[in-house]
Amino acid sequence: MxxxxxxxxxxxxxxxxxxxxxxxxxxxxxxxxxxxxxxxxxxxxxxxxxxxxxxxxxxxxxxxxxxxxxxxxxxxxxxxxxxxxxxxxxxxxxxxxxxxxxxxxxxxxxxxPGEREAELIAKGVRRAVPLGTQPHLLMDIGGGSVEFIIADATTIFWKQSFEIGAQRLLDKFFPDPSGVFPPEALAAEQDYLTTVLAPLAAAVQQYRPVGIVGASGSFDSLADMQLGRLRTEAELPPSTVLALSSFRASYQQLLSLPHEQRVALPGILPMRADMLVVASVLIDLVLKMTGVTNMQTSAYALKEGLLAEMLEQ
Missing domain, CATH: 3.30.420.40 (ATPase, nucleotide binding domain)
Known part of the structure; x- marks a missing residue:
């Protein structure tokens, strides 16, 4: 057969x-x-x-x-x-x-819809990262929307999709990304995200996640920067630990370099060099909001969630 x-x-x-x-x-x-x-x-x-x-x-x-x-x-x-x-x-x-x-x-x-997207992402992430019995904050920074899910291995406690993806943030705060991200644009993005993400701040206070798991391209790029080279899709392990010190160093580089030098950083896909600036501002804000110190990536997201769902059926 x-x-x-x-x-x-x-x-x-x-x-x-x-x-x-x-x-x-x-x-x-x-x-x-x-x-x-x-x-x-x-x-x-x-x-x-x-x-x-x-x-x-x-x-x-x-x-x-x-x-x-x-x-x-x-x-x-x-x-x-x-x-x-x-x-x-x-x-x-x-x-x-x-x-x-x-x-x-x-x-x-x-x-x-965004809610369904969040649900599938959680299913995908669970295939890559053993979440255990403590709540984790899962986040997927897309180009159009960002999904946040607070979940453990078996339960989704809270989820929401926000239309604040990296392409939108780029259009709004960094329309000419040839130079360095201006300090006033950084402040404006931080203010904007703080306002928009008020529901996330409330959920974080309520459920107190112990770790962050980031799915999607921005997190893959940050993990590649930590490694100092670009990995192919086939090389990506299901999950990578992203050291806080590495994220901080990458974030500082991204903020301080113009486009030409960002593109040349080891581990960066040229297509992501600009989006990664505005996405890192978001990640930094979420780290501050949660007080979490351990962060890891998930190579699995929506499509693996869809697969998991089909296997359940």
Whole structure:
């Protein structure tokens, strides 16, 4: 009989991910990863703050999905799940992009709400990091939205999605990222985030998380900077401990260097060099808010959560 092969596509505001796995028989064994790849599509670039997907980004998205479709056919996939998040959730032409993708590839895109996104991220993170019985703060900084979840290994205590992703913060506070992040922009971003994240501050007071787990690209980049080199998708372990001292050093570098020198830092993907500045301001604020000193990354997020959910069923 043919094996069940799943393709899971996560269409984020910055990055599109494709994960292809084979489900073994009997089903209690672990799925086998056949392909794990990502493409920096920058779907939110030049438009998300105006509520639309820019024409160039629209084209990049279509082109990427056509490429994913080739991989899916090559790997003889039997089932495809594609989810889209913030950029397609809030833009006027998000539905048109979903329609164009369906017409060109036959892939049906499911645009999911922020609450559902947070739930799936928690499921994904739990596959990478043993959370145990104490509450942890899980965070996923996307290009369009940021999800915060307070959870342990079995329970989600609180979750919320905020439309304050790195592309939005970049548009708002650092529209010309060629130079150094101006001190007044830093102060403005900190003030803005403090106001917007009041619900998170209240939840942190209530549940007192003991650690932070960061999923997604910004955290991967910070872990790569700590290592001093860029790791490929295949090299990433499920989780990496991010030393506070390393984060502080990276944060200072990011704040003090212009774009040219940020891009040249070891471990940085050029596409992330600017977003990482505004994302690190957010991480720094959350560290202060929680008083937490241990932080780790999770290489697993939404698509692994989707996989976990499908395996449960």
């Amino acid at each position: 043919r094996h069940r092969r799943l393709a899971l596509i996560d269409m984020g505001t910055n990055t599109f991910h494709l994960l292809i796995v084979e489900l073994p028989e009997p089903s209690h064994q672990q799925p086998v990863t056949l392909l794990r790849t990502k493409v920096g599509v920058r779907l939110g670039e030049g438009g998300i703050s105006k509520g639309e997907i820019a024409p160039a980004a629209f084209e990049r998205a279509l082109h990427t999905l056509v490429g994913f479709k080739e991989e899916i056919e090559l790997h003889q996939v039997t089932e495809v799940r594609a989810t889209a998040t913030s950029a397609m959730r809030v833009t006027r032409n998000g539905p048109a992009l979903a329609q164009a993708i369906f017409e060109q590839t036959g892939i049906q895109v499911e645009v999911i």
